[in-house]
Amino acid sequence: MSKYRLVRDLLDADRFFRFECARLADPGIVALAHDPGYVRQFLEGSLSASAIRRIGFPWSEGLVTRTLASVGGTLQATMDACEYGWGGNLAGGTHHAFRGEGSGFCVFNDIAVSIEWLRSQGRVRRAAILDLDVHQGDGTAQIFEHDADVLTISLHCRSNFPFRKQISKIDVDLSDGAGDEEYLSALDMMLPRVFAFEPEILYYQSGVDGLESDSLGKLALTHAGLKERDRRVMAAACAHQVPLVVTLGGGYSNPIQLTAEAHANTFRTAQEIFFDHAT
Numbered sequence: 001m002s003k004y005r006l007v008r009d010l011l012d013a014d015r016f017f018r019f020e021c022a023r024l025a026d027p028g029i030v031a032l033a034h035d036p037g038y039v040r041q042f043l044e045g046s047l048s049a050s051a052i053r054r055i056g057f058p059w060s061e062g063l064v065t066r067t068l069a070s071v072g073g074t075l076q077a078t079m080d081a082c083e084y085g086w087g088g089n090l091a092g093g094t095h096h097a098f099r100g101e102g103s104g105f106c107v108f109n110d111i112a113v114s115i116e117w118l119r120s121q122g123r124v125r126r127a128a129i130l131d132l133d134v135h136q137g138d139g140t141a142q143i144f145e146h147d148a149d150v151l152t153i154s155l156h157c158r159s160n161f162p163f164r165k166q167i168s169k170i171d172v173d174l175s176d177g178a179g180d181e182e183y184l185s186a187l188d189m190m191l192p193r194v195f196a197f198e199p200e201i202l203y204y205q206s207g208v209d210g211l212e213s214d215s216l217g218k219l220a221l222t223h224a225g226l227k228e229r230d231r232r233v234m235a236a237a238c239a240h241q242v243p244l245v246v247t248l249g250g251g252y253s254n255p256i257q258l259t260a261e262a263h264a265n266t267f268r269t270a271q272e273i274f275f276d277h278a279t
């Protein structure tokens with residue numbers, strides 16, 4: 001949990017970004033992508049012990065606040081993306097949350113909620129999700145499995161959690177130990193497919209748990225490799241004029257400062273790409 005503050009402090013020291021507190025998401029909006037019963041039970045604290053175990057955090061009022069703020073941040077980043085071309089949330093990317101249950105430290109699927117909210121407003125019809133966390137975006141894949149207007153793409157490590165994979169529209173799985181070169185060439189194969197879909201908005205789950213130092217990741221990416229990954233994604237979104245929403249996702253390096261640096265680099269790269277473009 002300490003990485004969230006570290007990332008914010010690193011970016012604050014850059015003196016470039018203006019931060020806004022995330023507002024709590026309205027439970028009615030959360031229920032656009034989740035079973036209303038699941039939403040209610042989580043908010044009330046009445047989920048079963050096994051459902052809480054699957055999420056992985058003990059239930060508390062603080063967890064409820066944090067969870068709603070995390071979704072609220074992605075909703076605000078979505079509005080920024082629609083207005084300015086891109087927006088970011090220094091949390092979110094909770095892609096293991098399914099429609100009716102949470103898992104793997106994910107309670108609600110902030111990206112799925114944001115897409116359903118945009119569509120409920122008639123703002124977009126087609127959306128894409130590029131999930132580059134080292135773990136498969138299984139909850140996201142399940143939520144949109146039968147939805148032809150949402151492209152779900154996951155590039156992950158085959159042997160990692162979740163051990164029972166779901167079916168994204170596009171899945172690319174890498175072997176243990178894959179490095180920058182293999183990773184970036186896989187990304188290069190995927191990016192044209194993202195834009196061929198002609199999404200009206202692109203959500204980027206920018207997990208950095210593919211880093212070599214990550215305790216859960218099993219890949220061997222470097223900081224430079226991750227920066228190049230981010231640059232290619234953002235430059236492509238910019239070139240195609242598709243609004244981009246950046247969410248954090250996973251990262252569990254030991255020491256955790258290595259993860260925080262990689263997350264901060266994602267936002268620094270966004271600054272370079274989108275600021276240069278604007279000027």
Ligand SMILES: [Zn+2]
Nearest residue numbers: 133135209250
């Ligand atoms: Zn992950």
